[in-house]
Amino acid sequence: MGDDTNSWCSLGFAEPSAAYTSATQQARHLTEGWMAENGFCPACPADRLPSLPNNTRVGDFRCAACGEEYELKSGQGAVAGVLPAGAWGAMKQRLAAANNPSLFVMGYDRAAHRVSELIVVPRHFFTEAIIRPRAPLGPDARRAGWQGCTIRLKDVPAAGRIPLIRHGAPRPQAEVRAAWAATLFLRETRPEARGWLLAVMGAVEAVGRPEFTLDEVYAHESRLAALYPDNNNVRPKIRQQLQVLRDRGWLSFGEKRGTYRRTL
Secondary structure, three states, X not given: OOOOOOOOOOOEOOOOOOOOOOHHHHHHHHHHHHHHHHOOOOOOOOOOOOEOOOOOOOOOEEOOOOOOEEEEEEEEOOOOOEEEEEEHHHHHXXXXXXXXXXXXXXXXXXXXXXXXXXXXXXXXXOOHHHEEEOOOOOOOOOOOOOOEEEEEHHHOOHHHOEEEEEOOEEOOHHHHHHHHHOOHHHHHOOHHXXXXXXXXXXXXXXXXXXXXXXXXXXXXXXXXXXHOOOOOOHHHHHHHHHHHHHHOOOEEEOOOOOEEEEOO
């Protein structure tokens, strides 16, 4: 597992154990086994991620060196923008905790027994703001009244969806850890203020270019106003958040007045 190579992992799965009879059990066994064998901690130099005890709520791995915890979600094919998750109440409670987990999302090719995509969402992006409740199960269901939730991965800014494997190609560990470190300033921000920062980061990324103007961010004013209906000064708030992001090194001023450039 060299930190500066593209070969830190084996992309292949082992054959599933005969002890697992359902497709869901087999998939969980394969993907969690793969992470235990090949995963590394993006938050520190540790090159292994020990598994947490079975039935741990919203958590599958914990780094023995830095204590960072991780939840793993996986599915066949490309990583989806909306992911099914567990119980709504348990998820809300876990994400509100001081040690809420970061999120690994894996896409795999079951027929080829290979991992094709893997991203990590640091815990300062994996918050209640990106989960949504599902309708409770009906009275005739085996678990009547149970309410699940979904994770809206597509609502996470690109800076918070860090690729480890892209199109079947592993990314160097050093690059992954650098991308992780670039947004750690968000952990120092109060949750209510962090929401605005993430929203403005998303608006900046939606421009689609490293260089952009203030007016191009203002074009997302209505969406931000809908997210924060109690705020009647959206444009000043946008300018404030851009200043914070500049102070934190995520962007810089452009050569012309009212222009910016993403640096990370």
